[in-house]
Structures are given as C-alpha cells and as structure tokens.
Amino acid sequence: MxxxxxxxxxxxxxxxxxxxxxxxxxxxxxxxxxxxxxxxxxxxxxxxxxxxxxxxxxxxxxxxxxxxxxxxxxxxxxxxxxxxxxxxxxxxxxxxxxxxxxxxxxxxxxxxxxxxxxxxxxxxxxxPRAPAAPVAIMRRHLGEDFYIVWFQEPGVADAA
Known part of the structure; x- marks a missing residue:
C-alpha cells in the first residue's frame, strides 16, 4: 500500500x-x-x-x-x-x-x-522543443477542435 x-x-x-x-x-x-x-x-x-x-x-x-x-x-x-x-x-x-x-x-x-x-x-x-508556441502549431495542423486547442477557450478546461 x-x-x-x-x-x-x-x-x-x-x-x-x-x-x-x-x-x-x-x-x-x-x-x-x-x-x-x-x-x-x-x-x-x-x-x-x-x-x-x-x-x-x-x-x-x-x-x-x-x-x-x-x-x-x-x-x-x-x-x-x-x-x-x-x-x-x-x-x-x-x-x-x-x-x-x-x-x-x-x-x-x-x-x-x-x-x-x-x-x-x-x-x-x-x-524537440517547438520553435513556436505549441498551441499555435497544434491549431495550424490539428484545427480548433483538437482538445488542447479547444481548452484554450476561457472556461472550457475548468468545465471539463
């Protein structure tokens, strides 16, 4: 234990x-x-x-x-x-x-x-560490519906 x-x-x-x-x-x-x-x-x-x-x-x-x-x-x-x-x-x-x-x-x-x-x-x-802000890279390649990008909206992650 x-x-x-x-x-x-x-x-x-x-x-x-x-x-x-x-x-x-x-x-x-x-x-x-x-x-x-x-x-x-x-x-x-x-x-x-x-x-x-x-x-x-x-x-x-x-x-x-x-x-x-x-x-x-x-x-x-x-x-x-x-x-x-x-x-x-x-x-x-x-x-x-x-x-x-x-x-x-x-x-x-x-x-x-x-x-x-x-x-x-x-x-x-x-x-390797990203050359730009990781969320910006994710947004560009994966779109607004990718969970990490979506959680950038105020209040969304808090509600999860």
Missing amino acids: PTHRTVATNGISMHLAEQGSGPPVILCHGFPELWYSWRHQLPALADAGFHAIAVDMRGYGDTSAPAEVQGYDILTVCADLTGLLDALGHERAVFVGHDWGAAVVWQLAVAHPERVAAVAGLSVPFV
Missing part, C-alpha cells in the same frame, strides 16, 4: 504516493490524470526492488496550482522534478511519463541528463 506525503520543490508543494525502497522510479501522469493512474505500477515496482514514486504534477490533485500561466512552462515543470530528487535525497532516477508526463520527462532528459538514469515515454514520442 503506498504512503502519501508532500514535499517542497521549486516553490510549490508536491504531493506524491510512494512504495518500496531501492533505486527511484518517478512516475509522471498525463492530462487529465493524477498519481492514481499509476496505482497498479507502484506495488509492482516496489516488489521488483524499486522506490516507486507517483506524483501529482504541478496544478493537479494535491500539488500546488500556481495562478499565473507562466508557472506551467515545461522547463518549470522539469525543475519541479529535479527539485523533487533533491528533496528526496536522490541524485538520479528513472522517469516514466504518460501523455503530458511523457512530454515532460523527455524534456527533462534533454535539459538535465545528469539527473536521469533512464527515461520512458508512453503515448507521446520524443520531439
């Missing part, structure tokens, strides 16, 4: 569920998910000899949700994870991400390779 706690990292309070001991594996959820998406992986990883850690990412669940939009750029979210490593006393970890979490862990591996023992992204392949 996982235990829950919050840790201070990068100016926020991050909620995590953890189980086991050994080398850390940090599990980063997608949109719209929480640590709970990884509930079945926590005991499996713990039984395999890992310290399994499933986080609520910035703005989700019991983790702080800063009001300013600028607080959610991908490098800031990456800094949350390196700060989490520091708070837990780990130099490096294996990072696994799904959906939005995959986009974050891929960029974390590029920005801070010294902190990443291994990386796995589920549902989202590695792509």
